[in-house]
Amino acid sequence: MPERETTATIIGPGTKIKGELAFEGSARILGGVDGQINGTGELTIGSGAVCQAAIEADTVVIDGTVEGDVVARQRLTLSSKATLKGDITAAAVAVAEGATFIGHCRVGPEALANPPARTTTTIEPKAKSRAQAPEWAGEKKTTDWTPTPTTAIPENAKPTWMAGLTGSA
Amino acid sequence: MFQQKSEQRIAECYHCGHRIAMSMAARSVTCPRCYRGLVLDDLIVRDSVSGAKLITCGRVVVERKGRAVTRHINARDGVEIEGEVEAQVSSGGVVHVGSRGCVRGDIAAASLVADTGAVIDGFCRIGNPQA
Numbered sequence: 001m002p003e004r005e006t007t008a009t010i011i012g013p014g015t016k017i018k019g020e021l022a023f024e025g026s027a028r029i030l031g032g033v034d035g036q037i038n039g040t041g042e043l044t045i046g047s048g049a050v051c052q053a054a055i056e057a058d059t060v061v062i063d064g065t066v067e068g069d070v071v072a073r074q075r076l077t078l079s080s081k082a083t084l085k086g087d088i089t090a091a092a093v094a095v096a097e098g099a100t101f102i103g104h105c106r107v108g109p110e111a112l113a114n115p116p117a118r119t120t121t122t123i124e125p126k127a128k129s130r131a132q133a134p135e136w137a138g139e140k141k142t143t144d145w146t147p148t149p150t151t152a153i154p155e156n157a158k159p160t161w162m163a164g165l166t167g168s169a
Numbered sequence: 170m171f172q173q174k175s176e177q178r179i180a181e182c183y184h185c186g187h188r189i190a191m192s193m194a195a196r197s198v199t200c201p202r203c204y205r206g207l208v209l210d211d212l213i214v215r216d217s218v219s220g221a222k223l224i225t226c227g228r229v230v231v232e233r234k235g236r237a238v239t240r241h242i243n244a245r246d247g248v249e250i251e252g253e254v255e256a257q258v259s260s261g262g263v264v265h266v267g268s269r270g271c272v273r274g275d276i277a278a279a280s281l282v283a284d285t286g287a288v289i290d291g292f293c294r295i296g297n298p299q300a
């Protein structure tokens with residue numbers, strides 16, 4: 001059997017990732033991930049780690065805290081210190097005494113054959129980044145909308161700026 | 170606290186949670202706090218059971234050919250499922266769904282184990298969530 005190179009992705013304590021984390025082989029989260037975690041192989045959420053993420057992996061072991069839906073194609077294990085709030089879909093599940101799990105549980109081959117529609121964890125944008133259009137976008141900004149006047153505009157109601165253009169008296 | 174003698178067991182009332190010490194031979198008992206009768210035996214489902222609640226201070230075991238379609242299964246010491254269950258399941262112990270077991274219904278328990286091949290579809294509240 002060829003020896004498989006085992007390279008582990010490790011997110012150390014104190015590191016927080018916002019967005020999507022993809023891995024192959026194995027991954028160990030000791031810090032935090034907000035967003036999504038997708039991988040083939042084993043994912044461990046270490047004790048002290050806090051994730052607000054939708055998780056999908058072959059094997060998922062949770063020692064820390066997870067808020068989000070979890071899909072474990074093979075097995076999901078919650079150790080005695082784990083907390084999981086979210087729905088789970090898995091082939092097999094073990095929740096140790098002392099662990100907390102609140103959510104819908106779908107276990108079995110049928111559940112995996114029809115996994116739930118991907119739910120995305122929405123990360124609240126910071127107030128600063130919200131709806132601040134870049135300056136270049138402002139320049140190209142066009143408005144399709146044209147107001148429809150309810151009454152015909154009288155001839156003498158030309159705006160003042162037009163006076164200069166037309167040169168009319 | 171209870172001074173548990175070797176021939177004694179302690180059961181928890183499934184109505185009020187009161188802990189009661191009794192002889193190992195006891196099959197049923199009345200809770201001294203809420204004065205309601207308690208079943209102490211393990212309940213084993215070997216074929217089809219429907220309609221009734223299955224409540225005991227012991228364990229509920231649904232064997233491979235067993236099928237329990239009830240409103241509620243409450244077993245303080247744990248639930249072992251190798252057959253088919255359509256019920257709300259609650260336990261102060263482990264709910265173990267074996268590789269041929271199937272549970273359709275909500276589960277509240279101290280811990281949960283579902284072997285590969287098991288089927289579960291329901292809302293779960295496992296552990297002692299404060300929230």
Ligand SMILES: [Zn+2]
Nearest residue numbers: 182185200203
């Ligand atoms: Zn009582």
